[in-house]
Amino acid sequence: MSVLKGSQNVTICNANGLKLAARLELPDIPPRGMAMIAPAFGCTKEILIASRTARRLLQYGIGSLRLDFTGIGQSEGDFSMTNLDTQVEDFVSAADWLRQHVAAPNILIGHSFGGLVALNACHSIPESRACVTIATPESPAHVLEIIGEDKTREIMQGGATSIEVNRQPYVLRRQFADHARQFRLHDTMQRLRVPVLIMHSPRDEMVPMRHAHAIFETARHPKSLLAIEDADHMVSERPAAEFVASTIGLWGMRYLTDG
16 A cells, blocks of 8 residues: 555556646545546546545545546646547556555546446456446437537538537547447446446436436446436536435445455
């Protein structure tokens, strides 16, 4: 176990040698487990649901690491050249760093698009014992539905378009659209060999509840589907966020090695 303690910013190099910014949270006692948190599409590690979950997990003796993916926040790289696979690679690089400096992660958590990252990273992180998705779409192609037909047409005809996520401007290229449309949820869920907790709000307008049902129906047992009452897609309301974080802590404890 590492001598690292408390809450601190760390830098992780991904497979391409790019420096990724991450936030490490460790309890005062040796952690009972380590979680990794993948933020939503285009969002930084400081998004409220990620930071609140990390802090609440400390109360269960669970440490965590959350990161800015390539080209987001304080991380190096070109966001327009990223897709689901590159974000999974970033996540696996972060797991490698944790394994070397603290302890391998055993709970993988993802919000929105980050849930797809967590699901797809599980088979590349052998120590993972549980996975949690929060407001996650059934396919990365749902991003194209969110940006709309006009923006998608710009991508397919012109090769790129400008978008805004959480008040931050980004460029989305055709490579993302082509890659997203090749995704098959069935393939991902058949590879998943750990229990999964699927959390979603019935009033999520950005990613409707049907996406959670699709993931649940495709997943193997053990699996759980839990409605987050009174939450928007970003789970920005404090009571809902605290409910999500506490539930993850309680549910995840049973799958930890010494739990």
